[in-house]
Amino acid sequence: MLRAIRRFKDKRTQKHGAWAHLFEKYEGKEVVSLDLETTSLDVSKASILSIGAVRITGNRVKTSDRLDIALKPPADLTAESIKIHKIRAQDLAEGIELRDALEQVLEFIGNRPVLGYYVNYDIRVLSKFLRQEFGFDLPNTAIELSHVYHDIIKWKHVGGDVDLRFDTIASKLDMPIIQRHTALGDAITVALMYVRLKHGDSSNLSG
Amino acid sequence: MPDSFKMSNLPFSLLNEREQKLLRSNLDLGYYQKGEAILQAPELSEGVYVVYKGRVAEVDPDAEDGIEHVFMHYENEDYFGGWSAIHGTTIHNFVAEEETICHILPTAALLELMATNADFADYFQQNLSAKSQIAAQQGEGQDMAEFMLATISDATLRDPLIVNEGTSIAEATALMRETKSDCVLARKGSRVGMVTGTDLLDAVVLEGKALETDVAEIAKYRLVTTHPEDYLFNVLVLMTQQQIERVVVMDGTTLIGIVQLTDVLSYFSSHSHVIGLRLERASTVEDLRQAAKGINALIKALISTGVRIRFTMDLLAAMNGRIISKLFDLVVPDDLQPHVCLIVMGSEGRGEQIMKTDQDNAIIFRNALMWPDMEKVMQEFSAKLISFGFPPCPGNIMVSNSYWVNSVDDWTQKLQDWSLSNDGEDQMNLAIAVDAKPVAGNVALFKVARNWFLRNLHNNDIFFSHFARAAIEFDTPLTFFGNIKDKGELDIKKGGIFPIVHGVRTLALEHRILKTNTYERLELLQEMGVLGEQESEDLCEALGLFIHIRLRQQLRRADESGSGIDPTPNIIELGVLNKMDRDLLRDALQVVKGFKKSLTSRYHLSS
Numbered sequence: 001m002l003r004a005i006r007r008f009k010d011k012r013t014q015k016h017g018a019w020a021h022l023f024e025k026y027e028g029k030e031v032v033s034l035d036l037e038t039t040s041l042d043v044s045k046a047s048i049l050s051i052g053a054v055r056i057t058g059n060r061v062k063t064s065d066r067l068d069i070a071l072k073p074p075a076d077l078t079a080e081s082i083k084i085h086k087i088r089a090q091d092l093a094e095g096i097e098l099r100d101a102l103e104q105v106l107e108f109i110g111n112r113p114v115l116g117y118y119v120n121y122d123i124r125v126l127s128k129f130l131r132q133e134f135g136f137d138l139p140n141t142a143i144e145l146s147h148v149y150h151d152i153i154k155w156k157h158v159g160g161d162v163d164l165r166f167d168t169i170a171s172k173l174d175m176p177i178i179q180r181h182t183a184l185g186d187a188i189t190v191a192l193m194y195v196r197l198k199h200g201d202s203s204n205l206s207g
Numbered sequence: 208m209p210d211s212f213k214m215s216n217l218p219f220s221l222l223n224e225r226e227q228k229l230l231r232s233n234l235d236l237g238y239y240q241k242g243e244a245i246l247q248a249p250e251l252s253e254g255v256y257v258v259y260k261g262r263v264a265e266v267d268p269d270a271e272d273g274i275e276h277v278f279m280h281y282e283n284e285d286y287f288g289g290w291s292a293i294h295g296t297t298i299h300n301f302v303a304e305e306e307t308i309c310h311i312l313p314t315a316a317l318l319e320l321m322a323t324n325a326d327f328a329d330y331f332q333q334n335l336s337a338k339s340q341i342a343a344q345q346g347e348g349q350d351m352a353e354f355m356l357a358t359i360s361d362a363t364l365r366d367p368l369i370v371n372e373g374t375s376i377a378e379a380t381a382l383m384r385e386t387k388s389d390c391v392l393a394r395k396g397s398r399v400g401m402v403t404g405t406d407l408l409d410a411v412v413l414e415g416k417a418l419e420t421d422v423a424e425i426a427k428y429r430l431v432t433t434h435p436e437d438y439l440f441n442v443l444v445l446m447t448q449q450q451i452e453r454v455v456v457m458d459g460t461t462l463i464g465i466v467q468l469t470d471v472l473s474y475f476s477s478h479s480h481v482i483g484l485r486l487e488r489a490s491t492v493e494d495l496r497q498a499a500k501g502i503n504a505l506i507k508a509l510i511s512t513g514v515r516i517r518f519t520m521d522l523l524a525a526m527n528g529r530i531i532s533k534l535f536d537l538v539v540p541d542d543l544q545p546h547v548c549l550i551v552m553g554s555e556g557r558g559e560q561i562m563k564t565d566q567d568n569a570i571i572f573r574n575a576l577m578w579p580d581m582e583k584v585m586q587e588f589s590a591k592l593i594s595f596g597f598p599p600c601p602g603n604i605m606v607s608n609s610y611w612v613n614s615v616d617d618w619t620q621k622l623q624d625w626s627l628s629n630d631g632e633d634q635m636n637l638a639i640a641v642d643a644k645p646v647a648g649n650v651a652l653f654k655v656a657r658n659w660f661l662r663n664l665h666n667n668d669i670f671f672s673h674f675a676r677a678a679i680e681f682d683t684p685l686t687f688f689g690n691i692k693d694k695g696e697l698d699i700k701k702g703g704i705f706p707i708v709h710g711v712r713t714l715a716l717e718h719r720i721l722k723t724n725t726y727e728r729l730e731l732l733q734e735m736g737v738l739g740e741q742e743s744e745d746l747c748e749a750l751g752l753f754i755h756i757r758l759r760q761q762l763r764r765a766d767e768s769g770s771g772i773d774p775t776p777n778i779i780e781l782g783v784l785n786k787m788d789r790d791l792l793r794d795a796l797q798v799v800k801g802f803k804k805s806l807t808s809r810y811h812l813s814s
Contacts, residue, residue, distance in 0.1 A: 201306075
């Protein structure tokens with residue numbers, strides 16, 4: 001709710017800005033699968049390490065049409081996040097500035113819906129920095145992979161909670177996991193799972 | 208694209224770094240559910256598809272009777288759609304047999320890669336002989352042994368004996384004796400020259416030089432050199448061309464050693480000349496048996512040394528022929544030898560038997576020959592051959608069986624009868640017999656019968672049509688790749704070797720070609736314009752591949768069996784093949800399929 005109000009306000013303030021088209025209703029059929037690797041799971045503390053994204057058209061994951069950005073190392077690159085992502089400061093030494101990265105992301109996704117696994121987290125982190133740099137939140141429609149999965153699976157799943165862990169979903173869908181813990185790899189894996197759910201036969205899935 | 212695409216598989220491994228980058232940046236992933244058509248004729252193809260997960264069947268869109276005709280299965284990094292991408296539209300349907308994910312390389316990128324990389328382009332032209340050559344150049348490890356020839360560094364390099372300027376002929380000779388060298392290298396300033404034992408003799412005896420003469424004066428400074436990575440085979444050629452026996456091996460400017468002709472020869476033939484010598488010298492059956500027993504070891508040595516399969520076949524055919532004719536000489540009394548002729552038939556007659564799988568032989572004797580002991584002697588002959596390790600023929604096509612011991616007249620009559628019969632066994636007997644080659648006794652007896660038979664076979668269309676039919680009888684198993692897990696093996700004799708051998712045999716017979724070897728027949732058929740150059744080359748490659756893959760598995764099974772005999776000589780276990788072998792095998796079977804099709808139309812065999 002709060003997000004909707006903010007978005008409405010942003011749309012008004014950006015009406016004549018360079019990013020006005022982001023606020024228009026999307027008419028196409030593409031979806032962008034997006035994933036961020038960050039330094040913290042707490043949005044207020046998180047810095048972005050890398051961003052990966054691919055477009056999806058129909059049954060096709062357009063890995064030829066992708067975004068694979070490493071950012072300049074933030075001051076707070078801690079040992080803990082290194083453990084999760086296996087990204088070390090030296091891997092990011094060649095990275096680009098935050099503002100450039102955000103511009104590329106906006107350019108790439110346009111007003112397409114954004115798909116991800118726990119995508120709201122990624123959107124909130126992006127929004128935090130977008131507001132800081134450009135004065136608005138990411139306005140795009142969000143598609144949550146685990147919801148898509150849950151909606152299909154729940155009909156076969158009587159009682160109890162559906163296990164929505166990333167690796168569980170991947171293995172239930174019998175999808176290969178491509179380069180876990182790289183932003184682009186996760187974005188592609190999520191994209192494949194999404195295509196599988198949207199395009200494939202769900203009758204052979206079990207809870 | 209991250210690491211999901213395997214660049215190490217042919218033909219992608221042919222690309223250089225820049226090209227691989229281009230490829231990666233152009234790949235998409237496509238998802239297809241079970242039963243979904245990935246490509247449908249006559250759709251425009253988007254590019255090349257590489258299976259990441261799942262299985263795809265290539266099917267005939269015009270299949271009648273509602274039964275889908277599956278040409279081929281693709282899975283596990285196999286690629287398809289290359290032909291369609293290059294030609295624009297697809298003529299077959301490609302259907303996901305299970306849930307499938309493919310990498311897709313768009314046509315534009317494919318064409319760009321083909322334009323910059325000739326090998327890659329050749330590979331996509333779907334031409335078997337080009338493919339196996341490229342695969343050969345890529346050669347890796349033992350698997351490629353056939354194509355790789357051994358290099359100099361594998362063979363015995365001799366340490367050179369080097370002396371400085373000012374060393375006398377007498378001193379040099381003493382040194383050579385001491386180090387058991389038969390040549391010496393003499394330094395003169397920055398140059399190095401060679402002096403051989405013969406040079407020393409010539410200098411002293413013929414030219415009357417004093418023993419104090421400096422060897423540097425008589426040395427020859429135009430050394431023939433090579434580098435350590437050069438093929439031994441090239442060295443042999445070099446020695447033959449230059450008529451020399453020693454080549455100096457240099458790594459850049461460093462002298463590494465000397466290769467001698469005797470070393471090269473013994474390395475190549477491994478024990479072959481030893482066995483050959485023993486065969487020639489054998490004066491008793493027991494000597495011969497001992498020599499014959501060494502042949503399996505020789506085959507292994509040849510294969511692991513990297514001698515080409517055709518050379519191996521030729522050498523073994525020659526050796527087996529010598530064993531058989533030697534035994535014949537020892538068993539058949541001298542005074543009777545001019546009156547009988549021993550022939551070998553089937554794969555032995557064609558010179559294509561590597562592992563001894565069976566013996567097919569027969570006797571042709573002069574009309575009205577009186578030889579009461581013949582049957583007994585022939586029994587003995589067969590029994591001895593069996594004891595040498597030539598397994599008995601399951602069809603009993605051996606001289607111990609009187610059916611295969613005939614006078615010239617009876618033999619020609621048999622050939623004639625078989626050729627007029629519709630009976631399957633008669634047809635098979637004829638097929639075996641037309642590959643006959645005389646190995647001992649009086650060759651003229653064999654020729655008389657053969658020539659008579661060929662004359663009378665003139666333009667008999669019905670015969671050829673009937674004879675050819677066997678070549679298309681067995682199904683060529685192109686769809687087996689989908690079943691690797693279930694079945695995992697195929698009979699390569701039925702599926703690949705026999706159709707080629709028999710088809711070529713039929714063509715050769717029709718065109719009165721006297722050669723019995725399939726390769727030689729193919730070469731002649733090509734010269735006569737009966738087969739196209741490409742078709743003939745592809746058939747040669749396909750046959751060589753089948754025989755080579757089969758041989759590797761035969762050797763392994765023979766080793767494992769304990770008895771030294773492979774219980775299933777014609778089975779290829781698909782599970783142990785690597786990706787490249789499977790690719791080549793599939794292409795080779797495709798060649799067989801095409802050949803069967805052309806036989807079908809040539810001899811009106813529509814089934």
